Amino acid sequence: MRVLVAEDHRVLARTIATGLRRQAMAVDIARTGAEAEQMCLLTAYDVLILDRDLPVMSGDEVCRRLRELHDPPRILMLTAAGELTDRIYGLTMLGADDYLPKPFDFAELVARVRTLGRRAPKPPPAVLRFGNITLEQARRTATVDGRPLELTPKEFAVLHLLLLAGGAPVPHDELVRTIWDEHLDPRTSAVRATVSRLRGKLGDPGLILADKGEGYRLCD
Structure with a gap:
């Protein structure tokens, strides 16, 4: 938001x-x-x-x-x-x-x-799922294979956007625009570092793929 x-x-x-x-x-x-x-x-x-x-x-x-x-x-x-x-x-x-x-x-x-x-015309579902990943927005919890994930607010927000995309690429610029703010230098490694930590917590680096020139997407 x-x-x-x-x-x-x-x-x-x-x-x-x-x-x-x-x-x-x-x-x-x-x-x-x-x-x-x-x-x-x-x-x-x-x-x-x-x-x-x-x-x-x-x-x-x-x-x-x-x-x-x-x-x-x-x-x-x-x-x-x-x-x-x-x-x-x-x-x-x-x-x-x-x-x-x-x-x-x-x-x-x-x-x-x-x-x-x-308050949007089509609110996203309360529970998002992709493969073995589940995210509950109201409780702000996420699991992988039923295992609870301890995520920072930024990591949770990144995972939320990736789940909303349903496997489609989420551009780097969209992640910056939606989760960070105007003071973040778009050339910074903040997004890459957050995605890297999220991969580690998911336990499988292959669950989030980096598409060159496209951004990031979930892989089932």
């Missing part, structure tokens, strides 16, 4: 981004409303965490403008304006998908972001 955090409070923005990355989400940060709008026009984010009180362009205006797009991101307003009238206004008049007042509990934020991310 790819998330944009539009928050001008630098410490809070970094804290939210770090926490979501630990949950295997790719997270970018925008400091102003104008920057948030521009980034959403250039990148297909699944969820936008949007502060209403942003410089240059308010979060309210960002929300209004993005609602005019054909396929806008799901918008979670995260703001100090937490009165009932504020929440009703954000949800009904501005068109936000969810509204969470500050201060907030981070576990609740994660749950709301995941819920928004699942």
Whole structure:
């Protein structure tokens, strides 16, 4: 899942981004409303965490403008304006998908972001299988031949994408775009290193093949 955090409070923005990355989400940060709008026009984010009180362009205006797009991101307003009238206004008049007042509990934020991310026309199945590999999204568990796998968030996310592809190649760029964020140098070895560790945990290096120029795919 790819998330944009539009928050001008630098410490809070970094804290939210770090926490979501630990949950295997790719997270970018925008400091102003104008920057948030521009980034959403250039990148297909699944969820936008949007502060209403942003410089240059308010979060309210960002929300209004993005609602005019054909396929806008799901918008979670995260703001100090937490009165009932504020929440009703954000949800009904501005068109936000969810509204969470500050201060907030981070576990609740994660749950709301995941819920928004699942709101798609055709949600993927709760349990993914390919050969002897099984992955349960809700429980965030994976097994091979019934043996539980101890995976890092990034390893879990890579395996999830490969399973969704069902044996078709997943391009390197798609792995970077979906699991990492804009600050990752596409020439880095991060993806290759993560795939290498995942192969080791699966117990059979041949289960994940590298197709030259194509990316990675599962092999039954």
